[in-house]
Amino acid sequence: xxxxNTPNPxxxxxxxxxxxxxxxxxxxxxxxxxxxxxxxxALNGQDSLVLLPTGGGKSVCYQVPALALSxxxxxxxxxxxxxxxxxxxxxxxxxxxxxINNSLNRDEQQQIYQQLHSGLLKLLYVAxxxxxxxxxxxxxxxxxxxxxxxxxxxxxSHWGHxxxxxxxxLSELKQRFADVPxxxxxxxxxxxxRFDIVQQLGLNxxxxxxxxxxxxxxxxxxxxxFKPLAQLLRYLxxxxxxxxxxxxxxxxxxxxxxxxIADAGMNAAAYHAGMSNEQRQFVQTGFAxxxxxxxxxxxxxxxxxxxxxxxxxxxxDIPKSIESYYQETGRAGRDGLAAxxxxxxxxxxxxxxxxxxxxxxxxQRRRVEEQRFNAMASFAEAQTCRRQILLNYFSEYxxxxxxxxxxxxxxxxxxxxxxxxxxxxxxxxRAEQRFGLxxxxxxxxxxxxxxxxxxxxxxxxxxxIGKDHSSEFWLSILRQLIHQGLLSQDITQGSALRLTEGxxxxxxxxxxxxxxxxxxxxxxxxxxxLAQFNYDKKLFAKLRAxxxxxxxxxxxxxxxxFNDKTLAEMAQLMPTNDSEFLKVSGVGFTKLNKYGSPxxxxxxxxxxxx
Numbered sequence: 001x002x003x004x005n006t007p008n009p010x011x012x013x014x015x016x017x018x019x020x021x022x023x024x025x026x027x028x029x030x031x032x033x034x035x036x037x038x039x040x041x042a043l044n045g046q047d048s049l050v051l052l053p054t055g056g057g058k059s060v061c062y063q064v065p066a067l068a069l070s071x072x073x074x075x076x077x078x079x080x081x082x083x084x085x086x087x088x089x090x091x092x093x094x095x096x097x098x099x100i101n102n103s104l105n106r107d108e109q110q111q112i113y114q115q116l117h118s119g120l121l122k123l124l125y126v127a128x129x130x131x132x133x134x135x136x137x138x139x140x141x142x143x144x145x146x147x148x149x150x151x152x153x154x155x156x157s158h159w160g161h162x163x164x165x166x167x168x169x170l171s172e173l174k175q176r177f178a179d180v181p182x183x184x185x186x187x188x189x190x191x192x193x194r195f196d197i198v199q200q201l202g203l204n205x206x207x208x209x210x211x212x213x214x215x216x217x218x219x220x221x222x223x224x225x226f227k228p229l230a231q232l233l234r235y236l237x238x239x240x241x242x243x244x245x246x247x248x249x250x251x252x253x254x255x256x257x258x259x260x261i262a263d264a265g266m267n268a269a270a271y272h273a274g275m276s277n278e279q280r281q282f283v284q285t286g287f288a289x290x291x292x293x294x295x296x297x298x299x300x301x302x303x304x305x306x307x308x309x310x311x312x313x314x315x316x317d318i319p320k321s322i323e324s325y326y327q328e329t330g331r332a333g334r335d336g337l338a339a340x341x342x343x344x345x346x347x348x349x350x351x352x353x354x355x356x357x358x359x360x361x362x363x364q365r366r367r368v369e370e371q372r373f374n375a376m377a378s379f380a381e382a383q384t385c386r387r388q389i390l391l392n393y394f395s396e397y398x399x400x401x402x403x404x405x406x407x408x409x410x411x412x413x414x415x416x417x418x419x420x421x422x423x424x425x426x427x428x429x430r431a432e433q434r435f436g437l438x439x440x441x442x443x444x445x446x447x448x449x450x451x452x453x454x455x456x457x458x459x460x461x462x463x464x465i466g467k468d469h470s471s472e473f474w475l476s477i478l479r480q481l482i483h484q485g486l487l488s489q490d491i492t493q494g495s496a497l498r499l500t501e502g503x504x505x506x507x508x509x510x511x512x513x514x515x516x517x518x519x520x521x522x523x524x525x526x527x528x529x530l531a532q533f534n535y536d537k538k539l540f541a542k543l544r545a546x547x548x549x550x551x552x553x554x555x556x557x558x559x560x561x562f563n564d565k566t567l568a569e570m571a572q573l574m575p576t577n578d579s580e581f582l583k584v585s586g587v588g589f590t591k592l593n594k595y596g597s598p599x600x601x602x603x604x605x606x607x608x609x610x
Contacts, residue, residue, distance in 0.1 A: 002207060013267055014043050016068045022060070025067060025093050027566075027588035032057045034209045039064050041207035042147055048187045049153070049198060052211040054330030055308070058096055058185045059086065062149035065183075066123050067095065071146030072116065075125045078152050078164060081284055083125035083559075085306045090123060092560045094590035099125035107163050116143060128166040137176060148173055150201065153184035154323075157196035167200075174202040187330060188323040191395060213326070213394045217333045218341050220386035221406040224479075224519060225346040226472040228316060229257070233264055235314070235342070236294070237388045241267075242311035243287070246296045247328055249317040257316065258296040290556040291550065299324065308335035308563045315343040320353060321372035322393050325379075337530060345380045347479050348437075348495070383412050383516070410519070420466070420477050421486070421506050427462040428487065428497045429507075436495045441474045444500075476518035476541025484513075504586040530564065535571035539606050543567045546602050550595060561595060576604050 018039050022028050031039075034050075035057055041048045042065040050056045066073035077083045083099040090097040098112045115121050116139070130136055150156070155164040174182055184197050184206075193458055198206055224229060232246070236578070248254045251272040258270035269283045269292045286292035288307050295301060299319075313332040319325040325343075334340025353373060360366040379389050387402035401408045427443050428435075435443075442449060443457055446464025457463060466474055481487040486503045489495045506513055530540070544558075544567060551558040562570075566586035575581040581596050582589075 013070050014068050015070050016063050018043070018068050021064050021067045024524065024589050025095065026060065026064075027582075027584075027586045027591060029585070031060075032484065034211045035064075037063055037437040038183070038207070038209050039068075040565065042183055043068060045179075045181050047203040048183045048209045049194065049203065049206050050183060050211075051189055051194065051209065051213075052185070052187060053213050053215055054187045054327060055215065055334035056187070056211055056334070058151075058187070060334050061185065063090070063095075063123065063148060065147055066149075069146035071144035072119075072121060073123050073147040073149060073352065074131065074140065074145060075123060075149045075151060076128050076131055076170065077125050078155055078167075080127075081281075081305070082151070083127075085288070087123075087125060088556050089306070089560050092554070092556060092590075092594075093588065095123065095125040096121050097125070100130060101125075101127055113139065119144070128170060130163070132166065132169050132172060137172075141176070145177060148177070148180055150182065150183040150184040153186040153197050153201070154189045154193055156184070156200045157189070157193045160565055167330045171200060171519065172200040188327045188394075190323075190393070199273050207279070210396075213391055213396050214335065214387065214398075215330060216402070217336055218329060218339050219404050219406075219409075220390070221340065221342045222345050222380055222386070223342065223406075224472075224476055225344040225349075226475060226520075228344045229260060231344065232257070232314070233261070234259065234318070236264075236266055239312065241293060243290065243309055244294050244312040245301070245305075245310060245328075245331060246294065246314045247301075247319070248298060248318060251298060251321075253316065254296050254298055261294060261296065267293040269295055271295050271301040273298065278373065288559075289551065290558055296478075299328065305331055306334070306559075307331075307557065308559050308565075309337075310334065310339065311337075312340040312342065314341075318343065318345055318349050318353065319376060320356075320369070322376050322379060322390065325376060326390060326394075330363070335563050337565060343380065347381070347482065348489070350377045350380075350487075383407065413517045414514045415517055416512055417477070417480075418506065418509070418513045419513065420469075421481060421513050422480060422509070423462065423465050424474065424477055425486065425499060425503050425507055427460075427465065429499060430460045430462045431457060433498045434493070434496050436489070436497060437475060437478055440478060440497060441471050443470070444474050445471060470520065472520045473518050476520075477515065482514050530568040533565075533568040533572045535568045536574070536606075537571075537572070539603065540567055540571040542606060543570055543599065546598060550598065562599075570599065570603065574603055574607060576600060576607070 004125045018036065022031060038048055038050050042062065050058060050061050062073060062075065080101045080103055083101060085096045087099050098115065100109055100112055116124065150170060156167040156170065169262070182201060182203060184201055184203065186197070189197065246257065248257060253276045254270045254272050259266050261268035269286065270329060271280055271283045283292060283295060284305070287295050288305070313329045315325070315328070319328065327601045329341035332341055356369070357366050357369050357373070360369060375393060382389055385401035385407050386405035388398050391398045424440070424444065427440055427609045431440065443460065443463055444466035444573060446467045452458050478487065482489060486500055486506060488498050488500055490498055505511060547558050547567065549560045563586060566584060569584050573580065573584060575584060577600070578592060578596060581587055581592055581600060
């Protein structure tokens with residue numbers, strides 16, 4: 001964190017106390033770590049760079065100054081859905097906010113311009129493409145602007161994982177509005193990206209706040225991919241109607257998996273760039289409003305999702321970078337309650353993904369992408385605490401294991417794998433090193449297939465030698481032998497397995513080989529994500545139904561009314577009057593005036609019937 005510097009002059013003046021705004025508007029009694037110092041920097045007219053994890057309270061860092069200062073705050077945001085979601089939540093809090101983008105017709109945009117020039121708006125959300133238009137910058141020059149907030153600021157940097165060319169030109173705002181402080185915010189930026197953001201935006205001696213990247217409420221789990229669809233369906237059946245996102249690498253796979261989940265009787269929908277805008281909007285809105293439980297998507301889905309009660313994020317395939325993985329998993333548990341991040345991993349996917357980078361023409365960019373993916377692959381293959389690896393990657397060094405990842409909860413166990421290694425290696429050798437993983441597993445288990453019979457491999461001495469173990473066991477063993485350099489895969493010959501020079505010593509029994517016990521089925525223990533509140537579950541269910549009814553009537557997502565955490569606290573404290581209701585975290589005066597009466601009535605009725 002950098003030291004505070006001499007502030008820039010600003011045309012706006014502080015008209016309200018940040019602490020009062022936090023309580024009266026947002027309903028919270030205390031700022032989270034770092035928020036208050038970031039807010040004070042903005043109020044003093046100083047530029048800033050804010051790094052906080054997804055769900056870490058970034059938006060409050062600029063929304064509170066926007067309400068404390070006399071002028072307008074302009075928020076640059078990359079997605080229409082993100083703007084709409086933020087504005088909906090602010091309007092529900094009684095804040096005068098609006099967005100301008102292509103979803104509005106000309107008359108609607110003109111109406112917002114009139115509000116701007118009349119000084120009726122406190123926050124305006126716009127896309128970088130819009131804010132850089134000459135005509136739009138001219139409009140801004142006639143307004144009293146107190147702050148520019150650049151959301152998803154990693155898009156500025158060539159080193160970032162989601163570089164967007166228009167973001168590079170945002171320094172034009174700094175040149176034209178030199179006296180207006182600028183706040184850049186992101187959840188994912190390594191040291192190189194942070195430095196690049198400051199340089200690209202032209203930030204002047206910025207206050208830099210790097211909050212903890214740790215999301216202790218998220219449990220990180222990596223499962224070896226055996227029969228992924230079966231693994232997925234088994235997991236989903238354990239989730240008791242929880243909201244979740246499943247990420248896949250291709251549109252085709254998204255459609256296939258969404259269909260399989262729906263066929264299994266679960267409420268799921270697909271989302272990818274091959275769908276029409278109307279279809280994507282329908283899915284996103286349905287998910288936000290709890291009408292759709294599970295979204296199966298490509299990475300096109302998520303940046304605009306502010307849904308706090310996503311209980312799990314599952315990666316069906318390995319992501320291309322730790323930054324992407326961290327940002328996507330961060331969409332789980334934004335309310336701070338327990339959530340899970342699960343990834344299915346097949347080591348063979350590493351080679352397939354690396355081949356994608358060959359199409360990148362810019363050599364420097366290709367090297368950056370390859371380096372990022374190598375870090376992701378190392379994370380997936382590691383046998384040490386997942387959270388330590390993630391935090392260390394973002395330069396937040398943590399010595400102690402987290403106690404809330406698959407490695408910590410179920411430490412890897414090793415065994416003398418010499419015999420099974422010899423059986424597997426001998427089988428590859430006897431089959432003349434011409435076949436891939438699946439075929440060798442069938443040979444080891446003595447499968448009676450036409451292919452094996454046609455090759456006369458049912459007569460091999462190694463045929464059926466491993467029939468006492470499952471297919472998943474042998475698949476894991478063969479993958480480990482590849483990982484340890486005893487087998488290789490020839491991609492020019494259909495990924496046929498070949499013995500390496502190192503296999504000779506194992507086959508001759510010259511030394512013992514330690515191997516990891518295959519984890520054939522992950523253990524997922526369902527836990528009540530709200531148990532910490534010691535709340536009344538029946539009352540919570542009634543309040544949840546009431547919330548949905550009120551949200552549908554207002555045409556907003558349920559979490560815009562109250563999030564699950566606030567409802568659980570209501571079901572714990574059971575307030576029966578206005579002053580008690582205001583003591584619930586997440587209840588401000590606007591929410592009290594708008595929703596207090598029906599919720600208090602429901603609580604009093606419940607207590608009367610109990």
